[in-house]
Structures are given as structure tokens and as C-alpha cells.
Amino acid sequence: MPSPTALPRAAALLLLLPSAAAAQETPFRLVLPIDCVLGEECAVQNYVDADPGVEARDYACGPLSYDGHKGTDFRLPTIAQQAEGVEVRAAAAGVVLGLRDEMPDILQGWEGAPELDGRDCGNGVTIGHENGWETQYCHMAQGSIAVAVGQRVAAGDRLGEVGLSGQSQFPHLHFAVRRNDAVVDPFDPEDRVACGAAEQTLWETPPDYLPGGLLDAGFASGVPDYLDLQRGTAEQEVRSDAPLVLWGFVFGGRAGDVMHLVVEGPQGRVVDQEMPLEKTQAQLFRASGRRAPEGGWPIGTYEGQVTLLRDGAPLSERRATLSLEE
Structure with missing residues (x-):
């Protein structure tokens, strides 16, 4: 039979066990706080x-x-x-x-x-x-x-x-x-990273690091206004007798990047221009195009492709389509 002092000691040990478990802190984890697809919609x-x-x-x-x-x-x-x-x-x-x-x-x-x-x-x-x-x-x-x-x-x-x-x-x-x-930076909560991804972040599913990219692209009949790019109203209808311009809107552009703008029309390539970026900018846009030829643009579909190149390799791409009808 246990001694009179054994029961209190055993009971005290049992009482300590839940407290020790509670003292183990549950890791703090985050889900994405916005309903969008990173790299596509945001x-x-x-x-x-x-x-x-x-x-x-x-x-x-x-x-x-x-x-x-x-x-x-x-x-x-x-x-x-x-x-x-x-x-x-x-x-x-x-x-x-x-x-x-x-x-x-x-x-x-x-x-x-x-x-x-x-x-x-x-x-x-x-x-x-x-x-x-x-x-x-x-x-x-x-x-x-x-x-x-x-x-x-x-x-x-x-x-x-x-x-x-x-x-x-x-x-x-x-x-x-x-x-x-x-x-606290949720991508580097312990502030230990030296130019790279942390082994432990606060995210349940760590979002990929996107070093820049295209936000939007489209056609217009002239170089768009920057405010229209911000508003999302830069894309315009283009008449067959008007200039045809392809534009691309970028975030995280870096000096040395290149924007490549290409337009393929019913009778072949209309635009093909590489535009180097001379400085690092949080947001920027570039546009390239041509005046309408004599008699107007041929009727049909025009496919635009805007590519952001970094160190010679494609980083991001957006496409736009324009249909010219009689």
C-alpha cells in the first residue's frame, strides 16, 4: 500500500503534465489573405x-x-x-x-x-x-x-x-x-535569410517569389495614358485606318530587362521590337506600333505578345487579341 506521502506526489505529477503540454506553443501559420491567384490575377x-x-x-x-x-x-x-x-x-x-x-x-x-x-x-x-x-x-x-x-x-x-x-x-x-x-516578415520570420527563401516561413503554403512581371497588355490606337493603364481602360477598339499599338504594363522592372513586343497580323508580322529598360522601376509600361498602311489594315485577327526578358530569358508574358472587321 502506498505511503501517505506517495499519493500527493503522484497527483502533483499528473497535474503538471497538462501544463507542460500547454506550454508547447502551437506554430503560428498563415493562409493567403486575398482571394486571387498570384502571378495571374495579382x-x-x-x-x-x-x-x-x-x-x-x-x-x-x-x-x-x-x-x-x-x-x-x-x-x-x-x-x-x-x-x-x-x-x-x-x-x-x-x-x-x-x-x-x-x-x-x-x-x-x-x-x-x-x-x-x-x-x-x-x-x-x-x-x-x-x-x-x-x-x-x-x-x-x-x-x-x-x-x-x-x-x-x-x-x-x-x-x-x-x-x-x-x-x-x-x-x-x-x-x-x-x-x-x-x-515580422512572414517570408522570413527569424530575419536570417541572406538573399533567398527561408527554411521556415509563417505560410501554410509559401507563395512563390515573383521578381517582377507583366500586369496587363492590350491594343490601342495610340500610346496609352498612364492613368488609363492604372484604371484598366487603356485597351481600345482600333479602326482599320488608325495606328495599331501594342502595349504592356509591368511591375518590378529592373535595369537591363528587355520588353519584346510582337504583333502577328493576317498578312504576317506587323510589329517586332525589343525595348531595353534603362532603370529599375516599381511600375512602368512600354508601347510599340505602326501607322495604318495606305488603304488601311487588312481585315482579320491580330495577335499581340508582350514578353519581359531578364538576363536573356523570358520572365513573364501576356497576350492580346484584336479583331478588325469590315
Whole structure:
């Protein structure tokens, strides 16, 4: 029979076991906070700035960031796509700590853009998670917020839609991750990567790193206006007697890249031009075309292909089709 002191000791040991198990922290994991296909319907325009000084670089040592940037910018190619409604989703389970939903959807620098007064995030949601983790979702569409303060959400739940509010110069979701108020890069949470992918990220399924690419391409009867490219209204009908221009809209262009624009018409190749990029730019476009020949363009189908080349190899490609009818 056990001694009088053995039972309390055994019971004490049993009581300690659940506490030890609870002390083992569950890994914090994230799902994609936006409903789009990266590389096709959206792209990461900016990552967390991994440079400790006044310069800027992303975790892969690329230029997709700017000095002091504290989040990941999931961008849409155009405002037209944003207007169709693209969902923002909770990246992990948690509780809504705060939100804002009254700022207009106007890009900064455009007519009517409001004074920010510290509201750079625009319309957005902040979610608190276990063990000091926090996620923030910025630049959401006015009137789209679908949660309330104090509400518990699961990973993947709809929070609202991508917008243009706050300190925004293109349609995107600024997604920030913090732990105990310190910024964390979900692609490199331990800040140990030297120009490459981390062995451990915060993502359940780590998104591929896209070092740049084509956002959009199309035909027009002249060199398009940059604002029309942003709006998604640059593609135009082309008359048979008008100039025929092929354009491509790029993010993450680097000095030394080449944009190759080709148009094949009913009677052969109409355009074939390589356009080197002289400097690194976050967004840019190039266009190439020809005036209509005497008597107008032949009736039929014109196929356009825009290719972004880096180090001589294709990095990204977009196609466009134009039909000329009598």
C-alpha cells in the first residue's frame, strides 16, 4: 500500500503534465489573405524592407520594397479589377481588435483624395491572435468591412474587399504581421535569410517569389495614358485606318530587362521590337506600333505578345487579341 506521502506526489505529477503540454506553443501559420491567384490575377508589389539602413530590399535581395516598408503589398493589376470585388480574408484565427470603414476609395495624388491625418492604413481591420501575434489589413474598400470589433474569426473568413483607401497609389492589400508590436516578415520570420527563401516561413503554403512581371497588355490606337493603364481602360477598339499599338504594363522592372513586343497580323508580322529598360522601376509600361498602311489594315485577327526578358530569358508574358472587321 502506498505511503501517505506517495499519493500527493503522484497527483502533483499528473497535474503538471497538462501544463507542460500547454506550454508547447502551437506554430503560428498563415493562409493567403486575398482571394486571387498570384502571378495571374495579382502579384506582390512590395515585401517587408529587409535592409536595416536607408536602402531597401526584399528578403530575396530584390528591389521589391522601399525604405521602412512594414508589410506585404498584394496588388491587383488595375482599378477595374478592384471594382469587380476581390475578397480580403483572415490569414489566421483570432479576434477583431479594431477597424475603420469610412474613408473614400481614391488613390493618393488623385483629385479628391482626403487628408490622411495619420490614417495611412485607410479602411482596414486588425486581428489579435494567440501568443502575441497580430495581423493588419489595410487599404480596403469603403463600406466593404464584413466583421465587427470583438468578433472571433477563422482563417479564411471574409473580412471585406480590396480598395484604394489611405496612403495607396495602386489597388492593393497591405498585409502586416507583428508579434508583441515588433514587425515580422512572414517570408522570413527569424530575419536570417541572406538573399533567398527561408527554411521556415509563417505560410501554410509559401507563395512563390515573383521578381517582377507583366500586369496587363492590350491594343490601342495610340500610346496609352498612364492613368488609363492604372484604371484598366487603356485597351481600345482600333479602326482599320488608325495606328495599331501594342502595349504592356509591368511591375518590378529592373535595369537591363528587355520588353519584346510582337504583333502577328493576317498578312504576317506587323510589329517586332525589343525595348531595353534603362532603370529599375516599381511600375512602368512600354508601347510599340505602326501607322495604318495606305488603304488601311487588312481585315482579320491580330495577335499581340508582350514578353519581359531578364538576363536573356523570358520572365513573364501576356497576350492580346484584336479583331478588325469590315
